[in-house]
Amino acid sequence: MPMKIGNANFHERVETNLHNTFMRGAVAGAQERLHTRRLEAAKELGNWEEWRALGEEIRQHTLENLDYYLMQLSENVAKRGGHVFFAQTAEEANNYIRDVVIRKKAKKIVKSKSMVTEEINLNAVLEAAGCEVIETDLGEYILQIDDHDPPSHIVAPALHKNKEQIRDVFREKLGYKQTEKPEELALHARKTLRREYLTADIGITGCNFAIAESGSITLVTNEGNADLVTALPKTQITVMGMERIVPTFEEMEVLVSLLTRSAVGQKLTSYITVLTGPRDEGDVDGPEEFHLVIVDNGRSNILGTEFQPVLQCIRCAACVNVCPVYRHIGGHSYGSIYSGPIGAVLSPLLGGYDDYKELPYASSLCAACTEACPVKIPLHELLLKHRQVIVEREGKAPISEKLAMKAFGLGAASSFFYKFGSKVAPSALAPFTNDDRISKGPGPLKAWTEIREFPAPNKERFRDWFREHQKGGGK
Amino acid sequence: MQTGTIHNRDKFLQTIADRLGRKQRTERVPRPHWCHQPQWTVFQGYSQDELLEALKAQCPRIHTQCVETTSAELKETLKEVVANHGGGPVVTWDDPRFDEYGLTHLLRDEWPKENTDVHIWDASAGRKNIDFADKANVGITFSDITLAESGTVVLFSGNGKGRTVSFLPKTYIAIVAKSTIVPRMTQAAAYIHEQIEKGHLVPSCINFITGPSNSADIEMNLVVGVHGPMKATYIVVVDR
Numbered sequence: 001m002p003m004k005i006g007n008a009n010f011h012e013r014v015e016t017n018l019h020n021t022f023m024r025g026a027v028a029g030a031q032e033r034l035h036t037r038r039l040e041a042a043k044e045l046g047n048w049e050e051w052r053a054l055g056e057e058i059r060q061h062t063l064e065n066l067d068y069y070l071m072q073l074s075e076n077v078a079k080r081g082g083h084v085f086f087a088q089t090a091e092e093a094n095n096y097i098r099d100v101v102i103r104k105k106a107k108k109i110v111k112s113k114s115m116v117t118e119e120i121n122l123n124a125v126l127e128a129a130g131c132e133v134i135e136t137d138l139g140e141y142i143l144q145i146d147d148h149d150p151p152s153h154i155v156a157p158a159l160h161k162n163k164e165q166i167r168d169v170f171r172e173k174l175g176y177k178q179t180e181k182p183e184e185l186a187l188h189a190r191k192t193l194r195r196e197y198l199t200a201d202i203g204i205t206g207c208n209f210a211i212a213e214s215g216s217i218t219l220v221t222n223e224g225n226a227d228l229v230t231a232l233p234k235t236q237i238t239v240m241g242m243e244r245i246v247p248t249f250e251e252m253e254v255l256v257s258l259l260t261r262s263a264v265g266q267k268l269t270s271y272i273t274v275l276t277g278p279r280d281e282g283d284v285d286g287p288e289e290f291h292l293v294i295v296d297n298g299r300s301n302i303l304g305t306e307f308q309p310v311l312q313c314i315r316c317a318a319c320v321n322v323c324p325v326y327r328h329i330g331g332h333s334y335g336s337i338y339s340g341p342i343g344a345v346l347s348p349l350l351g352g353y354d355d356y357k358e359l360p361y362a363s364s365l366c367a368a369c370t371e372a373c374p375v376k377i378p379l380h381e382l383l384l385k386h387r388q389v390i391v392e393r394e395g396k397a398p399i400s401e402k403l404a405m406k407a408f409g410l411g412a413a414s415s416f417f418y419k420f421g422s423k424v425a426p427s428a429l430a431p432f433t434n435d436d437r438i439s440k441g442p443g444p445l446k447a448w449t450e451i452r453e454f455p456a457p458n459k460e461r462f463r464d465w466f467r468e469h470q471k472g473g474g475k
Numbered sequence: 476m477q478t479g480t481i482h483n484r485d486k487f488l489q490t491i492a493d494r495l496g497r498k499q500r501t502e503r504v505p506r507p508h509w510c511h512q513p514q515w516t517v518f519q520g521y522s523q524d525e526l527l528e529a530l531k532a533q534c535p536r537i538h539t540q541c542v543e544t545t546s547a548e549l550k551e552t553l554k555e556v557v558a559n560h561g562g563g564p565v566v567t568w569d570d571p572r573f574d575e576y577g578l579t580h581l582l583r584d585e586w587p588k589e590n591t592d593v594h595i596w597d598a599s600a601g602r603k604n605i606d607f608a609d610k611a612n613v614g615i616t617f618s619d620i621t622l623a624e625s626g627t628v629v630l631f632s633g634n635g636k637g638r639t640v641s642f643l644p645k646t647y648i649a650i651v652a653k654s655t656i657v658p659r660m661t662q663a664a665a666y667i668h669e670q671i672e673k674g675h676l677v678p679s680c681i682n683f684i685t686g687p688s689n690s691a692d693i694e695m696n697l698v699v700g701v702h703g704p705m706k707a708t709y710i711v712v713v714d715r
Contacts, residue, residue, distance in 0.1 A: 030695050050513040061507055067488040068500040078479040080676075086487035096482070138701055139692035156692060163694050182693040186701050193702060198609065213668070214677045224642055224688040224703030231638045231680075232605070242491075247506055249671070253664035254514055264691075267533070267625035268660065271703070272683035280679045281476075282634040284596070284604045290479075296487065303494035 002121040003351055005150040005335050010358035013333045023152075023160040023330050030159050034321040037265025038372070045261075055258045056376040058251045059312035062243075063303070069212040069245050070294065076215025080277025082290040090120035090297050097122060097204075097237055098129050100291055104235050106131055106201035110193075112219065112226035113137035114206025115154065115315060116241045116295055118337045119350070122204070134196050136225040138189055142166055145173045152331025152339065154317040155263050160330060193225075203229035203287065207240035208314075209255055210292075213248040216276040217292065220256060222269045230275055236287035238275075242294050243311040249274075255314055258374040262316035298350045306385055310345050312375045317342075319369035319379055325362050334359060341369035341379045348386055357396050360386035517624055518658035526623040526656040527711065533626035537686030538699050540708040549650070549712055550581050556708050557613050560646040563591035566611040569598075569635030573617075576650065576712070596637045604637055614644035614704070618651045620666065621709075624659040625685050628709065632680035641684060647704040649684070652715035 006013070017023060042048040062069060074084040087093035101109070109131050111117065126133045135144045139158040143149045146169045151157030158166070163180040170176035170185060174192060178184040205226050209218040217238050219226040230236050246252045252274075260266045279286030302311055320326050320340030331339035336347035336356065344359035360383045369379040391397045436456045492499040518529060527543075534541040544552040557565060565586065573579055586593045594607040608614060616636070618628035628649040632638050641647050657663060660683065671677060688703030699705060 026694065033695055045513070045517070047513045047516070050511040054509055054511040054513065057507070057509055057511070064495070065500055065504045067491040067495070068502075068504045070491070071484070071488060071501060074481050074484060078481050079476075080679075081476050081479050083479040084481045084484070086481075086483040088483070088487060088490070092483070136702065137692070138690045142692065156695065158692055159695075163696075166693055182696040182698050185693055186690060186698040190701055194609070197702075198605075214671050216677060222688070223690045223701040225701070227638070227642050227682070228702055231642065242487075247504075249664040249668045250661075253660045257514065257660065266685075268622075268627055268683060268685045270537075270685050270688055272627075272660075272685075274677075274681040274683075276677050276679050277479075278679070280632075280634070282598050283632065283637075283679065284598055284601060285638045286632070286679055294487070296490070300490045300494050303491060304496055 002124075003119045003337050003347070004355055005332065005337065008335070010333070010335065010362070013335055014329050017330045017333045018328065020160070020330065022162050024328065026159055026162065027330050028327055030153070030156060031321050031327055034264065034317075038262055038318055038321070041261040041265040041267070051254075051258060052374055052376050054254055055314075055374050056312065058246065058254060059314075059375045060309075062246060062251075063308060063311055066243065066245070066303070069247060070242060072212040073210050073215055073245060074292075074294075076212070077277065077290075077292050078215075080215055082215065082277045082292055084292045084294065086294050086296075088296050090295070093120050093239065093293050093295050093297070094122055094125040096293060097239070097291075098125055100235065100237060101126060101129055101131060101202060104201060104289075106235070108196065108200045109133045109202045109204055110196055110200040110229050110233065111135050111140075111204045112206070112221065112229045113140055113157075114204070114239060115337060116206055116297075117204065117239050118151070119241075120239075120295060120297060122239070134193070134200070136193055136197070136223075136229055137221070138186060138223060138225075141189060141193065142169065145169060150332060151337055154315055154320060154338065154340070154342070160332065197228040197232045200229075200233045202235045202237060203233040204237045204239065205229055207238050207244050208259065209252045210240055210245040211247075211249055211252050211274070212245055214276055216274045218252055218256065219271075219273045219275070220259060220269050221271050221273075222264070222266075224271045227271055227273055230273070230287065231285045234287060235289045235291070236275075236278070237291045237293065239293045239295060242296050242299055255375075259314050259316050262314075262318040262372070262374040302349050307345070307349055307382060309377045310342070310349065310382060312377050313342055313346070314375055315342075316374060318372040318374060322368040322372045324364055324366060324368070329362065334362070341383070342377075345377075345379055345382045345386065353390060353394050353396055357390050357394070360384075360390065514659065514661040517661070521623075521658060523653055523656060526658065527653055527713070529623040530621065530626055530656055530709075530711070533624065534709065537626045538689070538707070539626060539686040540706075542708060542710050543713055544710055545714050546576060546712055549576055549710070550578060552710055553578065553615075553648070553650075554581065554585075556648060556710060557591075560648075560706060560708070561612055563593065563613065564607070564611045565591060565613045565615060566594045566604075566608045566640055566644060567596065567615045568617070568637065568640055569596045570617055572650075576715075596635050596640060598634050605639055605643070608637070608639045608643040611644040613646045613648060614640040614642075615648045615650065616640055618649045618655055618709070620663045621651050621656045622659050622663060622683070623656050626709075627660070627683050627685040629663050630682040630684065631678040632682070633678060638680050638682070641682060642703045645700075645704060646706045646708070647684070647687065648708050648710060651709050651711045653711055653713045654715060
């Protein structure tokens with residue numbers, strides 16, 4: 001699946017998803033649960049703000065010295081017998097991986113969850129090369145067998161599906177005969193996937209954190225799928241976004257602690273695995289051959305700009321889990337594999353404003369995302385910066401905003417129009433008003449009031465109130 | 476060890492340096508002194524007894540049974556725990572600690588005589604190790620370092636210490652010497668970092684394992700036991 005999902009425009013996507021009641025309930029419930037668990041995990045530590053400050057400091061230092069740490073990483077991987085490929089573009093990364101696959105005459109590939117391989121659309125390339133590609137993370141596996149349904153959350157990709165839907169997909173695609181109980185569904189996936197691990201030719205993983213000092217990669221899962229993907233096939237290919245690196249084990253440890261707490265409220269997930277090169281001589285499990293593909297794909301364009309802090313991201317989705325906009329419109333509305341506030345900042349940078357100019361506006365700028373971020377990315381400020389760039393440099397503000405601003409400009413510029421407008425507004429909007437709220441507004445208010453209410457204009461205008469107040473008769 | 480290859484590095488790193496508006500950094504970058512270091516304050520000054528209590532308190536939260544025993548009782552405890560999990564087949568690391576802890580007799584004689592299949596990891600047997608582990612009911616390893624805060628056992632891979640012993644069987648049992656318990660991941664990471672600074676090679680695989688495999692991908696319901704073990708038990712040897 002490429003980074004961009006589908007061809008519908010932003011408003012069509014939002015429209016569709018607003019009417020998906022199960023999805024909206026599931027998202028609200030999941031947000032609630034993950035948010036509470038994160039707060040509890042942070043509270044247990046007591047000094048969460050210090051942890052965040054440390055996380056930010058580590059990420060900033062690493063980005064400032066990124067070329068050095070990538071140099072050190074690649075040297076150390078090669079010293080341990082691994083191969084490193086630096087890919088400027090998605091195409092370069094895909095071509096290299098395809099060449100390895102062809103050279104190994106691979107037919108079956110197992111994968112553990114990786115956002116960057118989604119971003120570069122690797123699976124399509126592998127399938128075109130004649131390979132069977134199997135996603136092994138349970139959520140990703142469900143989406144894959146359901147005719148490549150797109151992910152809707154960075155950490156819980158199948159969040160938008162209920163267990164009955166999953167049961168039906170299993171019945172149709174896997175000949176599953178049991179009930180919708182999650183335990184039974186998971187057990188079936190366990191049995192099916194176990195055979196795949198044991199017979200796969202190549203294992204492909206993402207990378208949570210590479211460690212420069214030792215040439216290692218760190219994988220964080222609860223299921224243990226990344227461990228089987230890397231322990232059983234003879235060849236391992238790991239694909240990493242170029243910024244996903246730390247200097248030493250000591251910084252890896254801090255960031256893993258921030259990641260697992262922020263993502264799922266766990267002190268550590270069940271499996272944190274640090275792999276260095278291929279297996280050692282005399283080892284029985286682990287790959288004979290190891291390739292590390294380091295991907296730029298637009299990231300270097302962010303370096304040195306006002307948007308650089310977005311590269312601090314450790315993909316925990318804490319911002320997604322507190323976002324009131326995501327809560328209403330769900331992950332699919334973003335039209336990108338990166339959803340929520342981080343997606344609204346990152347997608348336009350990696351995928352361009354043409355496809356993603358609406359995303360920075362899909363935000364109430366409430367700053368809950370910034371407050372939740374464990375590495376202190378100023379997400380809501382970056383969203384504002386995007387809006388600035390869109391209007392000033394690109395001249396691409398969404399049409400509705402242009403019209404609204406124009407109308408407001410016209411109305412506010414002339415004192416007659418302003419007085420007239422604010423005077424007639426209450427009665428003009430009266431048919432849409434209910435208990436001082438507007439829930440189905442006309443014209444420019446329509447898009448807003450489809451997902452939330454708008455306060456009705458006050459019957460007493462500020463100007464009138466102020467005049468009365470000065471006379472000493474105001475409320 | 477044969478050195479691997481590196482492709483396209485120079486242009487890639489030059490682009491980064493250009494973007495950051497400076498020359499490429501090739502000289503060692505000194506590690507900064509981080510202004511905040513809250514990770515060291517967790518369980519600071521705890522005794523081994525207090526760390527063990529913290530570990531025990533964490534175990535129910537990670538769906539893991541924690542059993543205390545002494546080196547004299549270890550063999551009987553292990554037999555009992557394995558029996559409670561439904562018996563063999565059993566797969567273990569080839570690790571001198573099994574001998575040091577007086578378990579060789581159990582693995583090589585007692586269990587086989589009771590018709591409990593035991594496979595001790597044997598590098599020369601190649602793939603057969605994995606086939607056995609796949610069918611095993613129980614996998615047993617020692618914990619190299621144990622983290623009290625998260626309830627984590629840390630395993631360093633090596634020739635006799637197959638990675639899949641802790642992943643493929645239905646049940647995973649870790650034998651934990653009380654002396655290996657440290658406050659949290661910080662101490663383990665510092666130890667590994669120190670080894671690297673001294674020029675030692677890190678093991679090709681280091682596992683931080685915290686309870687059994689699990690997933691919440693279906694409607695956020697926690698399911699314990701997905702790809703890896705469905706159950707986990709830590710046996711803490713209190714006099715080691």
